[in-house]
Amino acid sequence: MKRLVPLVVIALAIAALLLRDRILPQAPGQNAWLGAADARLTLVGPLSAGRITSVKVVKGAQVQAGETLFTMDDASARAQVAQAEAALAAAQQSLKDMQSGRRPEELAVIDQQLEQAKANLVLAQDNYFRADSLNNRGITAQAQFDAAKNAVDVAQGRIAELQANKAVAELPGRDAALAAAQAQVKVAEAARDQAQAHLADLTVSAPVAARVDDVFFAAGEVAGAGQPVVSLFTPEALVLRFYVPEPARAKLAAGTQVHFHCDSCAGDLTAQVSHVFAAPEYTPPVIYSENARGKLVYQVEARIDGAHAELQPGLPVQVEPLP
DSSP: OTTHHHHHHHHHHHHHHHTHHHHSOOOTTTTSEEEEEEEOOEEEOOSSOEEEEEEOOOTTOEEOTTOEEEEEOOHHHHHHHHHHHHHHHHHHHHHHHHHHOSOHHHHHHHHHHHHHHHHHHHHHHHHHHHHHHHHHTTOSOHHHHHHHHHHHHHHHHHHHHHHHHHHHHHSOOOHHHHHHHHHHHHHHHHHHHHHHHHHHHTEEEOSSSEEEEEEOOOTTOEEOTTOOSEEEEOGGGEEEEEEEEHHHHTTOOTTOEEEEEOTTOOSOEEEEEEEEOSSOEEOOTTSSOGGGTTOEEEEEEEEESSOOTTOOTTOEEEEOOOO
């Protein structure tokens, strides 16, 4: 009989250990779904790789939408803008010249040649009249008369030629050439706009009003394209992440309201389930009791109702299980 006493004591101890969760009062949150507040931070980085010339914000600072966060080296971009603007000016001037015909100096040369041709015509006509009079009296040979008449014809032809050249010089370019020049202007304008946009992108501004959560680079360092330089936190981006066992997963459809608590929170807080992850995972051991570790659970994400300054990313929370 005495030998059985130790065995009975050991059996009772084991039974008490196994049933302690049912017998002893449960600590607050013992049966709660545990999780933490989290935030979808806005990560801001440059569109192209380059050297950071200045960082205008520090951790914890409040920024407004459009406020400069950091700037990138823009020496090359400024040169590209100047080159594009010069190319546009050249294309516009070429189109203007083609639309207006030749330059005034070139037209002046044609006018001088035309005046000279008219003077030659007057001289040729005088010679023709004298040759005609002498030929009628039989004083000169027929050949001299024919030469004088031919000189008049040549002078008149020269005047007609110069007048036609002037008319052509005053005409604008051909339709096809004008269309090509206009297209070249549009290409130059697009290149100018692209260069200016690239220059503007090197001054990176806050997309929304937010608090600076972290700054990852300092002035003088090189950041890659799309690499985060500053992270921004907005209260609207705050979400609740918690883990539920498989039997409770079916109850948590999108839109389901849950109640939760935290150590620094005042009163009962609520959130709306926005997403239940399909893939199960092991319970995170950091925030769960020993008897819950190793079980498969599902991560749930919920949008928190209202604004609560006490809720910060990483703050542990306890979610009340649904009935």
